[in-house]
Amino acid sequence: MTWLVTGGAGYIGSHVVRALVGAGLRAVVVDDLSSGRMAFLPTGVPFARGSILDGDLLMRTMDAHDVTGVIHVAGYKYAGVSVTRPLFTYEQNVTGTAILLAAMQDRGIDRMVFSSSAAVYGTPDTDLVTEGTPKSPQSPYGESKLIGEWLLRDQAVAVGLRHTSLRYFNVVGxxxxxxxxxxxxxxxxxxFEALLDGRTPRINGNDYPTPDGTNVRDYIHVSDLAVSHVAAAxxxxxxxxxxxxYNLGSGDGASVGEIMSTIAEVTGIPFSPEIAPRRPGDPARIVAGGALAARDLDWRMRHSLREMVESAWQARTG
Known part of the structure; x- marks a missing residue:
């Protein structure tokens, strides 16, 4: 049995591939390298360069490697930019997912783990997002991820696809x-890039109703995320x-101010962030729970905020 990982040369996808291999499962990667890097792939994992829009490539890869399941990580993931590139976003994330599902159906592959996003919730009016929180995406990116979930749901009805979608906010480390x-x-x-360039990092707003006045968000370690992808597979x-x-969330979150302070400590580069105006529509706090994923997918926060920053900084600076 082999799992095809779309987008497996990317930041998140390559961690998923490494987790699969570490768990004794076989993997093959399809990636167009638009944001992925060959250097991110572990040695010995088969790789096919190309887009999920290429159904023939997908089916050839499935045939060549006896693929039995797909972990679908590939996608255009820039929510803010998607507002100015909606058609491109839908092509990559909706049309691409439909072509992938069609290839799976043609080859009789009946299981998928979908890398979705907490962007499907938009800016919910709740302190803790659960899987039942109303979906109200506010960007083409978030909409495309929700449509992707609908496609999986409908394929389950039509052809018996077995699937799950993993939703999360900010992946770091x-x-x-x-x-x-x-x-x-x-x-x-x-x-990091600001500090390496000698610039001062910026915070957008410090007058929110939070303990330090800055936004509170979920930040989860990429390795913890990868573990739950493998558990789902x-x-x-x-x-x-x-x-x-499933939501993969911290349950409590961290503020932008906390992150800035931790980065200064870890890097040894002291700085006081510039305070810029709030960004329109930015809520004070969005944090997701992870109780269902903890029950079923071995989900838990294995890394502290400091460990997240340390691992991210070390990887970036070598």
Missing amino acids: SGEGGVFDVSPHNLFPLV RRLDAGEPLESA
């Missing part, structure tokens, strides 16, 4: 030297029941 978040939009790389292989979706 590193479990492998040299594998780091390359996104130009996420907080950790933004702060194992349950699907064993024919064990799964919920249609």
Whole structure:
């Protein structure tokens, strides 16, 4: 049995691949390297370069490696930019997922773990997001992830697809030297690049109704995330029941101010963040619970905030 990991050369995907291999499962990767890197792949894992929009490539890869399940991590993940590139976002995330599901159906592959997003919730009016929190995505990215979940649901009805979707907010840290978040939009790389360039990092708003006035968000370690992807794959292989979706959340979160202070301590680069105006629509606090995932997917927060920062900084700076 082999698991196809789409986007497996990316920051998150490569950690999932390493977790699969570490658990004794076989993996094969399809990635177009638009944001992934060959250097992120572990040695010996088969790789096919290409897009999930290429159904023929997907089916050839499935045939060549006796694929029995798919962990679908590939996607366009920039929520803010998706507002200005909606058609591209839908093509990559919706059309791509439909083509992948069609290839799976054609080859009789009946199990999928989908890397979804807490962006499906939008800005919920609750302190703790649960799987039952109303879905109200506020970007084409969030909408595309919700549609992806609908596609899986409908394929389950139509052809018996067995599946689950994993929703999460901010993924940070590193479990492998040299594998780091390359996104130009996420907080950790933004702060790291500013410090490495001699610039002062910025906080958007410090007058929120939170303990230190800065936004509180979920931050989870990428290795913990990868463990739960593998646990979901194992349950699907064993024919064990799964919920249609799980939140992978910390339950309490961390503030941007806390993160800035921790980064200063870990890097040894003292700084006082510049305070910029609030970004429109930014809620004070969004944190997800993880009780269902803890029950079924071996989910737990194995890393402290300091450990998240330390591993991320070490991976980025070598």
